[in-house]
Amino acid sequence: MGLPSRTTDLLTIGEVSRRSGVAASALRFYEQRGLIDSERAGSGHRRYPRSVLRRIAFIVFAQRVGLTLDEIGEELSKLPPDRAPTRHDWSRLSSRWTSRIDQRIAELERLKVGLTECIGCGCLSLDRCQLANPGDRAASRGARCGVIRRA
Amino acid sequence: MGLPSRTTDLLTIGEVSRRSGVAASALRFYEQRGLIDSERAGSGHRRYPRSVLRRIAFIVFAQRVGLTLDEIGEELSKLPPDRAPTRHDWSRLSSRWTSRIDQRIAELERLKVGLTECIGCGCLSLDRCQLANPGDRAASRGARCGVIRRA
DNA sequence: CTACAAGTTCAAGTACGCTTGAAGTCAAGG
DNA sequence: CCTTGACTTCAAGCGTACTTGAACTTGTAG
Numbered sequence: 001m002g003l004p005s006r007t008t009d010l011l012t013i014g015e016v017s018r019r020s021g022v023a024a025s026a027l028r029f030y031e032q033r034g035l036i037d038s039e040r041a042g043s044g045h046r047r048y049p050r051s052v053l054r055r056i057a058f059i060v061f062a063q064r065v066g067l068t069l070d071e072i073g074e075e076l077s078k079l080p081p082d083r084a085p086t087r088h089d090w091s092r093l094s095s096r097w098t099s100r101i102d103q104r105i106a107e108l109e110r111l112k113v114g115l116t117e118c119i120g121c122g123c124l125s126l127d128r129c130q131l132a133n134p135g136d137r138a139a140s141r142g143a144r145c146g147v148i149r150r151a
Numbered sequence: 152m153g154l155p156s157r158t159t160d161l162l163t164i165g166e167v168s169r170r171s172g173v174a175a176s177a178l179r180f181y182e183q184r185g186l187i188d189s190e191r192a193g194s195g196h197r198r199y200p201r202s203v204l205r206r207i208a209f210i211v212f213a214q215r216v217g218l219t220l221d222e223i224g225e226e227l228s229k230l231p232p233d234r235a236p237t238r239h240d241w242s243r244l245s246s247r248w249t250s251r252i253d254q255r256i257a258e259l260e261r262l263k264v265g266l267t268e269c270i271g272c273g274c275l276s277l278d279r280c281q282l283a284n285p286g287d288r289a290a291s292r293g294a295r296c297g298v299i300r301r302a
Numbered sequence: 303c304t305a306c307a308a309g310t311t312c313a314a315g316t317a318c319g320c321t322t323g324a325a326g327t328c329a330a331g332g
Numbered sequence: 333c334c335t336t337g338a339c340t341t342c343a344a345g346c347g348t349a350c351t352t353g354a355a356c357t358t359g360t361a362g
Contacts, residue, residue, distance in 0.1 A: 065259070164309070
């Protein structure tokens with residue numbers, strides 16, 4: 001299979017995997033979930049335009065912020081389908097996260113305070129203490145990504 | 152079954168569930184995992200001392216911070232087995248989280264900056280961007296997700 | 303005594319995010 | 333020609349954290 005990008009400007013799944021750090025199996029999985037897509041070479045092999053790398057980067061970042069793949073898919077669907085996304089498209093998309101990040105940071109700050117003031121002093125009681133407010137589901141998800149693997 | 156705590160000072164699983172907001176099935180699961188334990192009434196029903204509520208609160212908090220149940224179990228095992236934990240025991244335990252929370256907050260701050268500066272400006276590239284380089288991601292995918300430790 | 307809520311165990315199921323394995327294709331090098 | 337390596341699909345598996353269901357027991361109220 002070699003390195004078709006030298007001549008065609010399209011990347012194989014192996015190249016994309018190496019460049020993004022995301023396993024090929026994960027890339028296929030993302031495609032199945034509709035998060036990315038690919039053209040096919042005559043052989044049936046996937047060929048990716050370079051722009052897929054930014055899309056993948058967005059996915060990886062969003063996951064670390066705490067979004068699920070479904071949520072990420074929703075966000076990505078807001079990109080213009082007719083043309084290549086501009087940097088403005090990307091920044092508009094990513095600006096939605098900011099408040100989410102801030103919320104999560106705020107919760108962590110509350111937890112931190114609760115650790116010393118609440119557990120430390122002995123008042124800790126779930127039915128009275130609101131520190132562990134389970135408001136943001138995705139936030140807690142952020143702490144538990146796909147735990148597996150990878151020797 | 153009524154409310155045995157009125158006379159015995161011990162709580163049923165239903166009472167603990169209501170007071171902690173944690174489902175009875177989850178409490179049984181935690182017991183199976185060794186995170187909490189219970190005495191048994193003659194009937195075979197679980198009876199919990201009040202102190203279990205703080206232990207459960209600790210578990211819930213720790214989960215929000217991002218620890219896995221295994222990690223939480225390790226932490227809990229550091230409590231004195233011979234006597235009831237003091238507030239000092241609890242605060243010593245919880246102080247370990249603080250740095251973890253700080254790390255996670257720092258990562259979120261970095262991601263926030265990365266959103267505007269990296270994705271927004273168009274430089275976003277997983278193989279070059281410091282915010283989510285493959286080494287960190289591979290490492291964080293392991294057991295404890297969620298934190299870019301270097302950087 | 304009967305009903306019924308609340309408890310018990312154990313096995314299996316769920317959601318998420320992938321990974322792994324089996325079986326096969328394709329193109330280039332020796 | 334044959335091997336090798338990168339790719340393909342599809343199905344099944346895995347780890348975390350639980351939930352759900354089946355089948356059964358207990359304890360109290362009426």
